[in-house]
Amino acid sequence: MCPHTSLKQQFLKKWIMGLQRCSFSKKNMSILERKKTIKLSADIAMASARNGTTRWSRALISNASKDGSDNRLVQQILGPDSNTPAATTTNKAGTRRASVCKKIVKRSHQIRRRRRKCVAAAPVKAVTSSISEHLVRKRRQVLKTLIPGGEFMDEICLIEETLDYITSLRVQVDVMRSVASACFSQS
Amino acid sequence: MDKGEKDKYELENRNENSINYQAPVMSSDWQFGGANLTTAGMSLVPSGNPLAIGSSCASASVADSFGSNLWEHPSNSQNLGFCGINVQNGASSSNAMGIGKSTLTSLRSGVDRPFDMGWNAASSMLKGGFFLPNTTGILPQSLSQFPADSAFIERAARFSSFNGGTFSDMVIPFGMPESMGLYTGGMGLMRGPEDMFAANGMKSVSGVESQKIKLNVTEATRDACLQVENRAKKSPGNDRRNGSLLRANEEAKQGIGGSGNESDEAEFSGHDGGQDEPSSLDGAGGEPSAKGLSLKKRKRSLQDAEIDQAKGGQPSTEAAKDGAENQQKGDQKQTTSVNKTTGKQLSPASHPPKEEYIHVRARRGQATNSHSLAERVRREKISERMKFLQDIVPGCSKVTGKAVMLDEIINYVQSLQRQVEFLSMKLATVNPRLDFNIEGLLAKDIIQSRAGPSSTLGFSPDLSVGYPSLHPSQPGLFQAALPVTGSNTGVIHRSLSSQFTSLTGGLKESNQLSNPWEDELHNVVQMNYGTSAPSDDLNVNGPQPSGNT
Numbered sequence: 001m002c003p004h005t006s007l008k009q010q011f012l013k014k015w016i017m018g019l020q021r022c023s024f025s026k027k028n029m030s031i032l033e034r035k036k037t038i039k040l041s042a043d044i045a046m047a048s049a050r051n052g053t054t055r056w057s058r059a060l061i062s063n064a065s066k067d068g069s070d071n072r073l074v075q076q077i078l079g080p081d082s083n084t085p086a087a088t089t090t091n092k093a094g095t096r097r098a099s100v101c102k103k104i105v106k107r108s109h110q111i112r113r114r115r116r117k118c119v120a121a122a123p124v125k126a127v128t129s130s131i132s133e134h135l136v137r138k139r140r141q142v143l144k145t146l147i148p149g150g151e152f153m154d155e156i157c158l159i160e161e162t163l164d165y166i167t168s169l170r171v172q173v174d175v176m177r178s179v180a181s182a183c184f185s186q187s
Numbered sequence: 188m189d190k191g192e193k194d195k196y197e198l199e200n201r202n203e204n205s206i207n208y209q210a211p212v213m214s215s216d217w218q219f220g221g222a223n224l225t226t227a228g229m230s231l232v233p234s235g236n237p238l239a240i241g242s243s244c245a246s247a248s249v250a251d252s253f254g255s256n257l258w259e260h261p262s263n264s265q266n267l268g269f270c271g272i273n274v275q276n277g278a279s280s281s282n283a284m285g286i287g288k289s290t291l292t293s294l295r296s297g298v299d300r301p302f303d304m305g306w307n308a309a310s311s312m313l314k315g316g317f318f319l320p321n322t323t324g325i326l327p328q329s330l331s332q333f334p335a336d337s338a339f340i341e342r343a344a345r346f347s348s349f350n351g352g353t354f355s356d357m358v359i360p361f362g363m364p365e366s367m368g369l370y371t372g373g374m375g376l377m378r379g380p381e382d383m384f385a386a387n388g389m390k391s392v393s394g395v396e397s398q399k400i401k402l403n404v405t406e407a408t409r410d411a412c413l414q415v416e417n418r419a420k421k422s423p424g425n426d427r428r429n430g431s432l433l434r435a436n437e438e439a440k441q442g443i444g445g446s447g448n449e450s451d452e453a454e455f456s457g458h459d460g461g462q463d464e465p466s467s468l469d470g471a472g473g474e475p476s477a478k479g480l481s482l483k484k485r486k487r488s489l490q491d492a493e494i495d496q497a498k499g500g501q502p503s504t505e506a507a508k509d510g511a512e513n514q515q516k517g518d519q520k521q522t523t524s525v526n527k528t529t530g531k532q533l534s535p536a537s538h539p540p541k542e543e544y545i546h547v548r549a550r551r552g553q554a555t556n557s558h559s560l561a562e563r564v565r566r567e568k569i570s571e572r573m574k575f576l577q578d579i580v581p582g583c584s585k586v587t588g589k590a591v592m593l594d595e596i597i598n599y600v601q602s603l604q605r606q607v608e609f610l611s612m613k614l615a616t617v618n619p620r621l622d623f624n625i626e627g628l629l630a631k632d633i634i635q636s637r638a639g640p641s642s643t644l645g646f647s648p649d650l651s652v653g654y655p656s657l658h659p660s661q662p663g664l665f666q667a668a669l670p671v672t673g674s675n676t677g678v679i680h681r682s683l684s685s686q687f688t689s690l691t692g693g694l695k696e697s698n699q700l701s702n703p704w705e706d707e708l709h710n711v712v713q714m715n716y717g718t719s720a721p722s723d724d725l726n727v728n729g730p731q732p733s734g735n736t
Contacts, residue, residue: 034615
């Protein structure tokens with residue numbers, strides 16, 4: 001992936017930094033802990049590579065920093081980027097409240113829309129359209145759960161964030177796969 | 188912006204008109220009216236008013252800019268005929284509603300300027316049965332749009348006799364407001380207002396080609412009408428649709444043409460003009476001729492849109508963007524387009540914060556209230572982004588439909604996330620020397636990330652042979668790390684090695700490595716890693732020191 005090389009390098013750098021910082025201190029971690037650490041550091045590195053430009057990265061970092069045990073690691077990784085954690089924390093707090101309000105409003109809108117559609121449209125048409133809409137809505141809900149911080153995004157934003165998230169996931173997978181293959185090819 | 192553009196058009200037209208149309212004031216009026224109408228049409232969607240309103244606004248603004256009674260009257264009458272929007276001639280607009288009776292008086296009441304001789308002549312002709320003689324710009328174009336209506340045809344004939352057919356176009360549009368209700372129910376009357384608007388837009392091009400312009404506009408509007416015709420006819424939404432369609436046409440034209448040259452328009456109008464006139468007269472055929480006219484008008488509106496674009500830098504870019512978007516979305520749609528300038532000019536008084544307004548054309552058979560239109564815009568935005576996702580997610584190109592595509596996307600994201608988990612687990616099981624490994628693998632990973640995994644893996648075994656100085660405990664790792672040939676990788680390695688030295692772990696290997704790495708960098712065979720830009724290395728190295736400290 002030529003266009004992603006810079007992103008890969010960035011991610012790799014940050015990931016290794018995070019790993020070094022955390023792995024040096026704890027040498028006797030269980031395998032699960034290690035895996036968790038690795039994954040977390042990778043995720044944080046990926047999110048920080050975005051420099052807070054995307055919502056999912058901010059949500060990811062804020063979710064990680066809210067947890068006490070992970071917060072330390074997050075701070076270590078994001079040490080130089082002091083503004084990022086602050087922004088994420090504030091964003092998280094704000095989004096929490098906003099998300100709750102949004103959820104309520106959304107639900108009410110959905111209910112109102114459903115009622116309106118069922119009443120206004122022809123019966124047959126309403127059934128078919130509502131079925132398709134229901135399907136799409138369902139899937140959208142699932143997608144929201146997948147993308148970090150996706151519950152608070154509207155449709156357009158959700159799709160954009162999904163795009164970005166997919167590309168970063170790809171980069172992550174490629175780098176990790178190469179690292180793993182290099183590790184295991186030697187030993 | 189719109190207003191400014193209109194002014195420009197008007198000025199140009201005025202000059203031309205003064206030169207060419209001393210007598211046929213109508214033609215010049217038409218041009219202006221057309222310009223007004225087009226702009227008016229453009230702003231129809233935002234305001235949710237019928238096309239007429241938009242046109243009235245436009246014409247009013249144009250008329251004022253020109254400062255000529257002739258122009259004002261036609262524009263006023265046009266506006267009045269369509270809808271009493273809060274135009275400058277608001278008072279006259281109300282009169283215009285009843286234009287059918289006495290156009291002249293209604294116009295005069297609205298306009299302070301005196302009538303020109305030419306206008307009087309035209310108005311007198313119009314009195315015969317036309318609603319708004321003043322709406323010269325609008326009428327000619329709209330005339331061609333109502334071929335089905337025998338009455339319109341008659342009027343068109345009358346108009347044509349008056350001024351080479353231009354008047355006929357002018358007049359008919361005015362009659363439209365009243366007959367709109369009749370036609371919309373029966374046929375695609377929507378064309379009428381569209382044509383009018385298109386005609387208005389055309390008119391602004393040049394006085395000489397007012398006729399042609401009008402024809403072009405009618406063509407353009409006809410195209411719009413055709414679109415409308417194809418769909419179910421809905422009388423209530425016709426007006427809005429016409430306006431929105433007109434706008435869409437114009438915007439689509441803008442996007443397509445983008446030339447914005449008056450000459451282009453003139454040329455186009457010339458073509459269309461010749462076609463429109465006979466077609467309008469042949470309106471007896473009804474729909475077929477109307478269709479032809481609407482096609483022409485659509486072209487016209489496109490031209491107008493182009494010209495408008497040329498006049499305003501911002502709108503052109505936006506329109507071009509929108510045009511491109513429209514084209515992408517399919518020619519049938521012509522639904523969404525951003526037209527700041529037109530929006531502004533159309534209803535400056537009613538909707539000041541309309542600059543960011545997105546002009547959407549209501550499709551035939553669809554509701555035209557602002558909510559549904561906004562929803563349509565939103566839906567198109569979403570579909571556009573889904574297209575990007577289609578390219579990224581493998582296996583999604585053949586899939587159509589939101590639900591299935593969302594399904595694929597969900598599956599893909601889930602699979603990627605599972606891969607990350609699996610790989611992290613795999614890495615966790617490597618060994619307690621994970622940190623060393625990772626450092627050692629950094630170079631290799633960098634190489635790999637640069638030039639694909641296959642090439643780097645191929646290199647590492649070859650290059651690992653000649654490095655006996657490496658630490659015996661980690662021969663494989665460092666050997667793998669050594670094949671760093673490019674200067675870029677060397678820089679990275681140096682930075683990495685510096686990183687390693689700063690580690691609290693006190694990696695002796697790293698210290699040893701840094702030296703052999705640097706040596707190796709010079710000695711190792713250079714590998715072509717494709718695009719390994721030094722800038723990347725610099726960027727990579729930049730934050731490193733800060734991070735390490």
